[in-house]
Amino acid sequence: MILSKENLQHVAATAVSLPTAGLFELPEKVLQFGTGVLLRGLPDYFIDKANRAGVFNGRVVVVKSTNKGDLSDFDQQDNLYTLCVRGLEKGQAVEENIISSAISRVIAADADWSSIMELALSKDLKVIISNTTEVGLSLVEESIRQNPPVSFPAKLVAILYKRYEMLKEAAGHLVIIPTELIPDNGDKLKIIVREIAAYNQLDDGFNAWLDVHVTFCNSLVDRIVPGKPADQELADLTASLGYEDQLLAMVEPYRLWAIEGDERVASILSFSQVDPGVVITSDIEKYRELKVRLLNGTHTLSCGIAVLSGIDTVKNGMNHAALHQYIKTVMQQDIIPAIPYEVEAQEAFAFSDVVLDRFANPYIAHLWLGITVQYTMKMKIRIFPLLAEHYALNLEAPAHLAFGFASYLLFMRSVEKDGKYYGHYNDQEYLIQDDQATHFASAHAAHPDPLAYFNQVFDNAAFWETDLNDLPGFKDAVHLHYTNMTKQGIAAALLSFNQHHSTSKS
Structure with missing residues (x-):
């Protein structure tokens, strides 16, 4: 029927x-x-x-x-x-x-x-x-x-x-x-x-x-x-x-559905009365910032870790104790305090709890590798403003952002083959779909040594459109995590990192 x-x-x-x-x-x-x-x-x-x-x-x-x-x-x-x-x-x-x-x-x-x-x-x-x-x-x-x-x-x-x-x-x-x-x-x-x-x-x-x-x-x-x-x-x-x-x-x-409008708009869009999911307000930027930083930004910081760890979907990542801990603490310790817009902490923490539920949804198979598409653009748009806001408030490097950035640099270390770009890690090969993949493949080809590659890409201020070396302690923190990932493996590096940064708010 x-x-x-x-x-x-x-x-x-x-x-x-x-x-x-x-x-x-x-x-x-x-x-x-x-x-x-x-x-x-x-x-x-x-x-x-x-x-x-x-x-x-x-x-x-x-x-x-x-x-x-x-x-x-x-x-x-x-x-x-x-x-x-x-x-x-x-x-x-x-x-x-x-x-x-x-x-x-x-x-x-x-x-x-x-x-x-x-x-x-x-x-x-x-x-x-x-x-x-x-x-x-x-x-x-x-x-x-x-x-x-x-x-x-x-x-x-x-x-x-x-x-x-x-x-x-x-x-x-x-x-x-x-x-x-x-x-x-x-x-x-x-x-x-x-x-x-x-x-x-x-x-x-x-x-x-x-x-x-x-x-x-x-x-x-x-x-x-x-x-x-x-x-x-x-x-x-x-x-x-x-x-x-x-x-x-x-x-x-x-x-x-956050809609920017006045009382006349609200009267026309009367369907907003039946569901709190429709928000009509004079400024929707708060809702954009919560989504872009806590949902999308957490995706961006976590996807490289997940793929390199051999975890296929977001829901399976939430069943992986070490990655789950990182996802929760990166939101609560590093992202929420650095959202570049005035948001009440209680509201931000409540939204982070919603994000955890959404990530753990057992009915949706959201591939981590799909989230890495245009990884570089997402890193610049979603994470760099968090870095800037963090350093406007603090002098120390943001630990979780540094760990996520290190995994991104490791993920992007690639080679070109038949017009496509592939990363290799722990005997696995994965496709990189990023408009900037050629930049990282060229750096890897010219500097096959992991440390030389790291310095080449990190220090390229023209590529990042900002000098990351101007952020106190950031390079040292990223380099430490990157080194641990290359020498110990991503799983051991993540466990060690979590042990040193285990305090989280709830």
């Missing part, structure tokens, strides 16, 4: 939370660019939850902007899909299955642009959401009168200008929320919209209308949504649910 509106009557309510008939009659209030699992597992999750509570009372029209894939699964299933929430919350297992009815239609922009332009004239439309990848928020100088325009921002301008032309003030207020993972995404989208308007020589009244009737919100999304599970797990879920669902997606319990 395929999941569909007609077949809902045959689905056991004991296995899954079902939508009621009235939810299918709600007006279309949201236009969403993107069909991916993140949007279906986070914004659409919140909208569906609010609709069930009788709060937001609006459905989502989804725009498929790319030529990849088709809409057959959405069409066959009447746009219904199952979210399987699995993971840990405050150390307790969470298992929940929800059939979402948030989506009313999915429209292919290339095939039916006229339907999207028709929706632009709906007075019910209140919200536009996007997740078009970071590349999607870029300026393409093109006519908005194409059928359709190529880029997402040009499509958006076409929709907004149509609304301005035909409705003017009668359009009501519109909230636009990009969820692409770049800082100040709403501000950047607004700038691009204005540049496209100028390129198309739209009248000045349009810009004035934008200022009054449209709010672009910066936002931050945070939820791990792996999507459809592997074959055997999917087969087991299908058997327990009693139906087939080609759109089924696994999601972790943790959820955050």
Whole structure:
């Protein structure tokens, strides 16, 4: 049995939370660019939850902007899909299955642009959401009168200008929320919209209308949504649910959608009332810093240690006593005090506990090697600001950051083979996917001695865009850990390190 509106009557309510008939009659209030699992597992999750509570009372029209894939699964299933929430919350297992009815239609922009332009004239439309990848928020100088325009921002301008032309003030207020993972995404989208308007020589009244009737919100999304599970797990879920669902997606319990907005934004986004995971505030930077430093930064500092230790997934890393201890203490001892933004210590420690639960999620197989992709960029963006803030407050080297940086340098020691770069450690070979891999391979080729390699890469201020030797004691600390790793092995080095830095807060 395929999941569909007609077949809902045959689905056991004991296995899954079902939508009621009235939810299918709600007006279309949201236009969403993107069909991916993140949007279906986070914004659409919140909208569906609010609709069930009788709060937001609006459905989502989804725009498929790319030529990849088709809409057959959405069409066959009447746009219904199952979210399987699995993971840990405050150390307790969470298992929940929800059939979402948030989506009313999915429209292919290339095939039916006229339907999207028709929706632009709906007075019910209140919200536009996007997740078009970071590349999607870029300026393409093109006519908005194409059928359709190529880029997402040009499509958006076409929709907004149509609304301005035909409705003017009668359009009501519109909230636009990009969820692409770049800082100040709403501000950047607004700038691009204005540049496209100028390129198309739209009248000045349009810009004035934008200022009054449209709010672009910066936002931050945070939820791990792996999507459809592997074959055997999917087969087991299908058997327990009693139906087939080609759109089924696994999601972790943790959820955050931080949106920068005022009281008017909050009143329009009334779905924020039903779940604490939606935060509407005047400044979302605190939430970005907590995520980037404690979640992403801890990933960055730990991934080299894990791969060199032969640990495949994050959840297995949390079952490895020495790595688990390092992950906990690097957050609590080195990262929290050095977050380059004012965050209450209690809030930061609470978030670190959430991160530990998320890392330990037994239902998500997150590969450490995948986390090492673009390792150098992540180190510079996520960790170097922590180093700077640490040294603004302390004169001693941050022990855990130094250990993580040492493992990164060891991981990146590589050779080129058939146009790809590989590291070798303890008889294992691993692929390095990093735009800067050639730099480390060249240093290793020129300086095969481990210490000579270390000095060559560490002392290259031009490469780091800062002189790491200006940080008191940092080179000595990193060198000590790097030497221990090369002579004793990563496992022994980590055990020894933990023994000397065993004090942690809880």
